[in-house]
Amino acid sequence: MDWKPVSLSSSPFDQSWYEASARARLAGLLDTDTFQEFVGPEQRRMSPHLPLFDLPRAFDDGMIVGRGRLDGQDVLVAAQEGRFMGGAFGEIHGAKLVGLLRAALAVKPAALLILFDTGGVRLQEANAGETAIAEIMRAITVARAAGIPVIGLIGGRAGCYGGGGLVAGTCARLIISEGGRLSVSGPEVIETNKGAEEFDSRDRALVWRTMGGKHRRLIGAADAFVDDTIGAFRRAALAAIPAAPAFDLATLEAEQARLEARLDRFGDARDATEIWGRLGVNDPAAVPGLTTEGFDALLARLPEGPHHAR
Amino acid sequence: MPDKMPLDALLASLFPAGHAVTVADGLISGDGPLGGGRLAVIGIDGEAALGIEGACFLAGRVLDVVRAGGGTPILVLIDSDSQRMSRRDELLGLNEYLAHLAKALLLADAQGHPTLGLLYGHSAAGAFIATALATRVLAALPGAHPSVMDLPSVARVTKLPLKTLQDMARSTSVFAPGLDNMVQTGAVQAVLDPDKPLGLQVAALIADSPAADTRDALGHERGGRPLAHDIAAQVVREAQDRVLREAPGA
Amino acid sequence: MEKLSFRHATRTALPGTRASAITGVVASGNLEVLLERNLAPDACHVEIDTAIAGYGEVWAAVVADFVARRQPGGLTITINDGGARPDTVSLRLAQGARLMEMP
Numbered sequence: 001m002d003w004k005p006v007s008l009s010s011s012p013f014d015q016s017w018y019e020a021s022a023r024a025r026l027a028g029l030l031d032t033d034t035f036q037e038f039v040g041p042e043q044r045r046m047s048p049h050l051p052l053f054d055l056p057r058a059f060d061d062g063m064i065v066g067r068g069r070l071d072g073q074d075v076l077v078a079a080q081e082g083r084f085m086g087g088a089f090g091e092i093h094g095a096k097l098v099g100l101l102r103a104a105l106a107v108k109p110a111a112l113l114i115l116f117d118t119g120g121v122r123l124q125e126a127n128a129g130e131t132a133i134a135e136i137m138r139a140i141t142v143a144r145a146a147g148i149p150v151i152g153l154i155g156g157r158a159g160c161y162g163g164g165g166l167v168a169g170t171c172a173r174l175i176i177s178e179g180g181r182l183s184v185s186g187p188e189v190i191e192t193n194k195g196a197e198e199f200d201s202r203d204r205a206l207v208w209r210t211m212g213g214k215h216r217r218l219i220g221a222a223d224a225f226v227d228d229t230i231g232a233f234r235r236a237a238l239a240a241i242p243a244a245p246a247f248d249l250a251t252l253e254a255e256q257a258r259l260e261a262r263l264d265r266f267g268d269a270r271d272a273t274e275i276w277g278r279l280g281v282n283d284p285a286a287v288p289g290l291t292t293e294g295f296d297a298l299l300a301r302l303p304e305g306p307h308h309a310r
Numbered sequence: 311m312p313d314k315m316p317l318d319a320l321l322a323s324l325f326p327a328g329h330a331v332t333v334a335d336g337l338i339s340g341d342g343p344l345g346g347g348r349l350a351v352i353g354i355d356g357e358a359a360l361g362i363e364g365a366c367f368l369a370g371r372v373l374d375v376v377r378a379g380g381g382t383p384i385l386v387l388i389d390s391d392s393q394r395m396s397r398r399d400e401l402l403g404l405n406e407y408l409a410h411l412a413k414a415l416l417l418a419d420a421q422g423h424p425t426l427g428l429l430y431g432h433s434a435a436g437a438f439i440a441t442a443l444a445t446r447v448l449a450a451l452p453g454a455h456p457s458v459m460d461l462p463s464v465a466r467v468t469k470l471p472l473k474t475l476q477d478m479a480r481s482t483s484v485f486a487p488g489l490d491n492m493v494q495t496g497a498v499q500a501v502l503d504p505d506k507p508l509g510l511q512v513a514a515l516i517a518d519s520p521a522a523d524t525r526d527a528l529g530h531e532r533g534g535r536p537l538a539h540d541i542a543a544q545v546v547r548e549a550q551d552r553v554l555r556e557a558p559g560a
Numbered sequence: 561m562e563k564l565s566f567r568h569a570t571r572t573a574l575p576g577t578r579a580s581a582i583t584g585v586v587a588s589g590n591l592e593v594l595l596e597r598n599l600a601p602d603a604c605h606v607e608i609d610t611a612i613a614g615y616g617e618v619w620a621a622v623v624a625d626f627v628a629r630r631q632p633g634g635l636t637i638t639i640n641d642g643g644a645r646p647d648t649v650s651l652r653l654a655q656g657a658r659l660m661e662m663p
C-alpha cells in the first residue's frame with residue numbers, strides 16, 4: 001500500500017521540513033513514489049496504554065517506518081511525527097524503530113535514516129519508552145558495526161530532546177537545520193527543576209543559541225547545517241552516507257579526544273557566543289542572523305578542521 | 311522497601327579478597343579480582359547527577375579496558391540522579407557525552423568485554439540510559455529504585471491528579487517508578503540476593519548473558535511490555551518479505 | 561474518549577481504485593482520517609474515536625454532509641480525533657476523499 005500526503009506545493013523539495021508532517025517529509029525525501037511502509041496505519045497497531053489516560057491514539061503511534069530509494073539506493077527510513085504526543089517514544093513507537101534497525105542486518109540497506117522529531121520518552125508509557133531507547137541505541141551500534149550508515153536528520157517542531165538526544169548521539173552522522181534543536185533536558189525541564197535564573201525558557205534567543213542547529217554544527221555536535229527544506233535534507237543525507245564513520249575503537253577514541261578537547265577549551269564558557277568567539281568567529285552576535293549561505297561561508301573561514309568522529 | 315546496600319558493603323561482597331575500586335566526585339572506577347581474572351568497575355555513587363565531565367571520565371575508563379583487550383568484563387554500578395540539568399551541560403553537548411558513554415559500553419561488549427549493570431540505588435532518565443541500560447545484562451539489588459520520572463512530575467505533565475496516578479500505578483507497570491516495574495518491562499533482567507556473595511552471582515550472570523538483546527522478549531513474558539517484541543519482529547518480517555519479493559528470481 | 565459510529569448508504573461508489581489513504585495528524589485541534597475501500601459500492605461506514613465527548617450530534621451532521629456531497633461509497637473511514645473543530649473535520653474528510661480518487 002502507498003500513502004500520499006497532501007501537498008499544495010508543486011515541488012516537495014521546496015517544502016519546509018519544519019512545517020511538513022512526518023509522512024510528507026518521507027515522501028519528499030525519498031525518490032518519488034518509492035516509500036513502502038512496514039506495519040502501516042491500516043494495521044491499527046496503536047498504543048495499548050494511552051486509553052488508560054483517556055488520550056487519543058494514532059494509527060501509527062507517531063512512528064512511521066519503511067523502505068524506499070534515495071537517488072536509486074535502497075534505504076530504510078524511520079520518521080517521528082512531532083505533533084502526536086510530542087513525537088515521544090512509547091512502547092509501539094519505539095519497538096517499530098528497534099525492528100527497523102534489526103531488519104537492517106538482514107536486508108543490508110545503503111543506509112538507515114532516522115527523521116527525529118521528539119520530546120523524549122512518553123511519560124504515560126515511561127518505562128517502555130525508556131527501555132525502547134536503550135534497545136534502539138544498542139541496535140544502532142550493532143547496525144553500524146555491520147557497516148550500515150545510520151544517519152539522523154533533525155529539523156522538526158519538537159526538536160530532538162531527552163532520550164531522543166542520546167539516540168541521535170549514537171548515529172554515525174547528523175544533519176540539522178535552524179529549527180532543529182538537540183539536547184537532553186529541554187529549556188522548560190531545566191527551568192522547572194532548577195529555576196528561571198538557571199534557564200529562562202521564554203528567552204527564545206537563548207534557547208536557539210544554546211541548543212539550536214547553528215551552535216550544534218559549530219561545536220561539532222552535528223555534521224551538516226542545512227536550510228529548512230526537504231530538498232536540502234535530501235542532498236545532505238546523500239552526502240552523509242559515504243562519509244559515515246565505522247563503529248570501532250578508533251572512532252570512539254577520536255570521539256573521546258574530541259569531547260575532552262571541548263571540555264578543555266570551552267568548559268568555562270558562559271554562553272554560546274563566547275564559544276563561537278574562541279572558535280574564531282569575529283562577530284558572534286551576528287551568527288543567529290546568518291543565512292545558510294553566510295553560515296557556510298563562515299564555517300569555511302574558521303581555522304577549525306572538521307570535527308568528525310561519532 | 312528494603313534499604314539500599316551501601317557501596318563499601320557491596321564492594322566487600324563482590325571482592326572478598328580486596329579490590330582497587332575508588333570513588334571521587336561520585337564517580338566509581340577501578341577493578342578487582344574475579345575468577346581467575348579481573349573485573350573492571352565503573353559507576354556512579356551517592357545519587358550523583360551525571361554531567362559532561364562525569365560521562366567523559368567514565369567513557370575514558372571503558373575505552374581503557376577495550377584498548378587493553380583480554381576480554382576483561384566491565385561492571386557498571388549505579389546509584390545516580392538523572393542527567394545533570396543545567397544550561398552549561400546542554401550548551402556543551404550533554405547528549406553527545408551521554409551517548410558517547412553508552413557507545414563505549416556497547417563497543418566494549420561487542421568486542422568481547424561482557425558488560426553487566428548493577429543498580430543498587432536510584433537512577434533516572436538520561437543517566438540511566440547512558441550507563442546501566444547500555445549494558446548487556448542489567449541486574450539490581452533489592453532497594454534499588456529506578457524511575458524515568460517521579461509521579462509528582464508525571465502529574466504536572468499529564469495534568470492528572472497525583473492520587474489518580476498513584477491508584478493507576480498499582481495496576482499498571484508501564485509508567486510507574488520502581489524496580490518491580492523495570493523488571494516487568496524487561497529492562498532489569500535479574501534481582502540479586504544481597505545475602506549471598508555478589509562475586510559469584512555476578513560471575514554467573516556474565517557466564518549466562520545472552521549475546522542478543524532479549525529485553526523485549528522478557529518484557530512480553532513478564533507482561534510489562536505486552537507488544538514491543540511482536541511489533542519489532544513484525545517490522546523485521548515485513549522488511550524481509552518486501553526485499554525477498556523483489557530479489558532476482560523471486 | 562468517546563466512540564461514535566455512523567453507517568450511510570450512498571447512491572454511487574467513490575471513483576478511483578486506491579485501496580487506502582491516510583491524512584492528518586492526531587494533535588490538539590486536529591485529527592487523522594484513515595480511508596479504506598473495503599465495503600459494498602453503496603455503503604460508507606465512519607468510525608470515530610474522539611478525545612472530546614458529547615459532540616455526537618455535531619459529528620453526525622458533519623459526516624452526513626460529507627457523505628451527501630462526496631458519495632464515498634465503498635469506504636470505511638476511521639478517525640482518531642484530538643478535538644478538531646467541525647470545519648477541520650470537513651477539510652480532512654474532503655482531503656481523504658481526494659486522495660482516494662487519485663490514480
